[in-house]
Amino acid sequence: MVSPLSLLYYTVHPQELRSIIQWKVWHNPVHERNEREEPESLKRCFFFLDMTSRSFSAVIKELHPELLVPVCLFYLILRGLDTIEDDMTIPLEKKEPILRDFDNIIEKDGWTFNDNGPNEKDRQLLVEFNVVVEHFKKIKPAYQVIIKDITKRMGNGMADYCNNAEFNVNGVDTVADYELYCHYVAGLVGEGCTRLFVEAGLANPALLKRPELMESMGQFLQQVNIIRDIKEDLDDKRRFWPKEIWSKHVTNFEDLFKPENKQLALDCSSEMILTALTRADDCLYYLAGLKEQSVFNFCAIPQSMAVATLDVCFQNHDIFKKNVKITKGAACQLMVESTQNLRLVCDVFKKYVRSIHQKNNPHDPNFLKISIACGKVEQFIESIFPSQEKPKDLKSPATAEAAEKVKLEKQESRWDMIYMGLAVAITLLIITGSMLFVAWMAGARFDIAFTQAKSELGALFGSVQGGIEDVSDASGHSEL
Amino acid sequence: MSSTEAPAPSLGKVLITGGCGFLGSHIVSLVVKRHPQTQIHVLDLRTSNNRHSSPTVSYHDGDITDAAALSAILLKIKPDSVIHTASPHFNLGKELHYQVNVEGTKNMVKAAQDAGVKAFIYTSSASVIYDPDVELNNADETWPMVAGDRQPEYYTSTKVWAETAVLSANRTPATFLTCAIRPAGIIGEGDVQILPKMVTALRKKQTKFQVGDNNNLFDFTYVENIAHGHLLALQALIHTHKILPTIPLDSERVDGEAFFITNGQPTYFWDFARYVWHEAGDTLPLSSVWHLSADFAHVIGAVLEWVFWVMGKTPNLTRQQVKYSTMKKYYSIDKAKRRLGYSPLVDLDEGVRRGVRFILEREAEEQQKKGQ
Structure with missing residues (x-):
């Protein structure tokens, strides 16, 4: 066969x-x-x-x-x-x-x-x-x-x-x-x-x-x-x-x-x-x-x-x-x-x-x-048997004016965002600044805090040994 | 197809804007042929081209962006109906598109309302639903229009806004009826966009390549069929006007509606191009055509665009062309068939033959002029 x-x-x-x-x-x-x-x-x-x-x-x-x-x-x-x-x-x-x-x-x-x-x-x-x-x-x-x-x-x-x-x-x-x-x-x-x-x-x-x-x-x-x-x-x-x-x-x-x-x-x-x-x-x-x-x-x-x-x-x-x-x-x-x-x-x-x-x-x-x-x-x-669904109506602007308005609104909202961000940043800056000022007035030693922070960072990234020495040195100095 | 046989009754006084342009002049011819009693007034920026010899056609120079002058012309002519086809060439600037398509159309609507026009037909475009992220598979009039930021072609946005303005003016006042015709890919004698570009590609010997799998269907339409669609819509509006204040059933309504008009013969994109080339004298067998995959061509297009950008030129292959020649773009014309009784008068192959013959005759004339 x-x-x-x-x-x-x-x-x-x-x-x-x-x-x-x-x-x-x-x-x-x-x-x-x-x-x-x-x-x-x-x-x-x-x-x-x-x-x-x-x-x-x-x-x-x-x-x-x-x-x-x-x-x-x-x-x-x-x-x-x-x-x-x-x-x-x-x-x-x-x-x-x-x-x-x-x-x-x-x-x-x-x-x-x-x-x-x-x-x-x-x-x-x-x-x-x-x-x-x-x-x-x-x-x-x-x-x-x-x-x-x-x-x-x-x-x-x-x-x-x-x-x-x-x-x-x-x-x-x-x-x-x-x-x-x-x-x-x-x-x-x-x-x-x-x-x-x-x-x-x-x-x-x-x-x-x-x-x-x-x-x-x-x-x-x-x-x-x-x-x-x-x-x-x-x-x-x-x-x-x-x-x-x-x-x-x-x-x-x-x-x-x-x-x-x-x-x-x-x-x-x-x-x-x-x-x-x-x-x-x-x-x-x-x-x-x-x-x-x-x-x-x-x-x-x-x-x-x-x-x-x-x-x-x-x-x-x-x-x-x-x-x-x-x-x-x-x-x-x-x-x-x-x-x-x-x-x-x-x-x-x-x-x-x-x-x-x-x-x-x-x-x-x-x-x-x-x-x-x-x-x-x-x-x-x-x-x-349609191979695709009808696209969703995204409500295109029906007139040139409306399109212009949409554009303006978009631009406006972008500037709004920028203004808002700026305002927040400035507020934070002022608050931080005044807090630091009050602390300094009250006798805070930022120089010590700064070196300490530096050495801790060094300890984190550099050798452990040196880090410990630095810290003890810094603390000894502050005792004087 | 019966409507071409006996001369149909007069349509009264019809004003056709852009009547010296490609589509407009074909509408003028069809009205003269089919409704010989109709008085036709053509309004165009320049009326020296494509003039019809019939005594029933008169020509008026005018600019539709000039609202006052336009009003004066319409009040003088007092047309019963308006077919508004005037639109600037696709390649002209944004500003002009806006001025003519949006402002000009609004001026036309206003002037027509003031002059007591009964029926107003607007020539929109099938691309008003075009969205770069969506393919158009058998799309119909229920698909949403796309304008503004999502619409890559500003020209198309202006067509959307003009169509919206025309359709929302329907029945204001109650005796003013409007509708919109959305043609797809118009070809024929006098076409300046599609067929001439394809013949040029043949002359530059660019027929050896084709991009994509060529399974994408595309709609092209012979110009006389589009003209036919306009006249059917006009007759329907005139009929609706006669039965005022009765409003037709929703399923039969023409006023306030948009209609896709195509040849109803979607073709595979490259088949259409190869047919045009064959008619223009190409003899390249299909077996010697190089097939590039769409993705590959897209990469090449991108590279070429960069290289040519450096040289300050535009390459023969761009990403946009790759996209255009591999996308599906065809429509359902069921609504026009049902409500307007539309069916194409001329088959697509015959339409292409006529259009290409027209181009070849022009080429021959040019040659002769050069020879002398």
Whole structure:
């Protein structure tokens, strides 16, 4: 399992290894699935969840019991839809009606689909789709309504794209088309999940009044995937980077991958990253509306991964050559930090946004725009978690006259201090003087006292012997 | 951004002081463009520069430190509203700052009150809350102003006192409404402080160094956006005047209030500088830039200051510059967004492009003159 290369990597990056160990040892799921009470067919659903999803199955399985099964089924239904849409071996006239009717199909007892091509990796899910239908009909009607609605809209959106010859040949044209595509495949998922969370009472209903926030949640994840997968998609003959963006940098889409166009390709990728990055602050805003820990984790983990992925892709020409990924250690670190509270997730965003900003190239056509997008995320974080307290009002003088007065007062009080000191010194001087005078009048021998004091001082600092002699001498003299 | 589309109704008679200056002339242009029916009177010390060709603009030479003359001008013009932008250059002496900013502003307020002006907008400065010991992270209008001994820049103190004088005159008499706009880092065509200094640094080949970690966000604002903020404030005061004696809700109030106006696009300090340099023709790759830590640069600055002090000069790197380029200084403009409906008209990158192009054109003209 452990390759020598990764062994070497973690020897040099012990921090990442530490994160992996921390996550594996210390992470306790917020909620755990109760497998013993699940019927066989539901277990099969979770089996499909593990099979079809790499990143989502873990977070879904830790969801609050109220939402565990609905979200799992929601995922499987959309995965089924996606498997039909993706499969190029299914003729369009057969594919389109299924996509458009999928919201009804999920209510048809015993519905299965065997016509996927043999290479479609998730075909088994559709072959046994009856288990999904069986359990979909058992969840709360309110959840069914939401899932059905999203399925209907997504199925129709996908069917529109399948019908669009232009899209199939040339890929996505404008930025608006690109965002519309991301809306169908991800923005709608954001909406569906949000409605499920609110229905279950696990998120703030105000989230439904700010639809752009849930849209951004989906858009951000999808756009980051599209950026990262540029090479993989090219190999699969698919293009999701909109022509409106790449045509500013190169004439033909394929030119992006030519080594001589490295700088142009990087400029193009930063424009794509900029488009995604402008959604980042919305995502943090959305996360602030979640009330329940497992739901928070479910949403926050993918977002943190996305912002970290954006960072590794930024100014990285490798994305045009291979699939660029964050390391396992970094991923574990992100999971640790994304399963606690919003403040830590904000720290994650700040860290990666700053890393992006530090790599920003001053000669990139979108240099300042990227800098501003990073600044916007930082300012948003500052607005919800201020890094400093408002300074205390030290009551600055409100007018020039008042300032002058303050100055004068300060000066005055300084002179007052000086006068006071002088007065005390003079008083002391007079008293001492008069006391000495009275003593002298009364016959005090200051000359003796003076020599004695001198010799005592000498005794203190000089030799002890001499000191004693001096004293006896002085006292003998006084006896005469 | 809709407000730029159709010509908006007349603002009546508007007096703009400093209307031949950098910001003032842009305000004049925006009023002409957006409210073509408005009669504009410009009052400035000298009205020979930046004159607008529109017949709706008339120019008056005058000195706002001369209270009697000022009163006479306002009584003659009888403006409905005043936009008071006049302020001396930052580099001029203390005495002048006090004379113009404090005394001049008080004279303006008095003259406006006497002339029956309805709305009075004062151009303050975002630096009025600047405190050398505090960073400005997303600062808003509830932060205390800093003047007097704690304020290192006397200029800023005079802006604080002028703003206080204007805002405390609000609703005295009850028909006299005032507010203050606090712009941050104004740039654009005709800017004499920020962009020209940065372009000069490029010409002196000083772009190879940068001080600090460059994670400090800074606000700069394109001049037309500031002008836009002034006009929105003016429209709000005119509206409030119409509904007198009703006083708006505290959360909606504009009169007697101060507003930060920025581009709402805080940028990392050195990113801004590098963008300016790039626009002015710099091609230095980021990889060849030397990064100095703030502490190290501070020591060097101190040493240089001493050495140059002995020679009687000012060095290129001073401790103050180190501090300025490594501090955080950005504001929240939520209050202006909510109460004035403000949002910037021109993005910061476009604003910088316009400002730098303006400088390069001047440079080219100079070159041509020399060549002839």
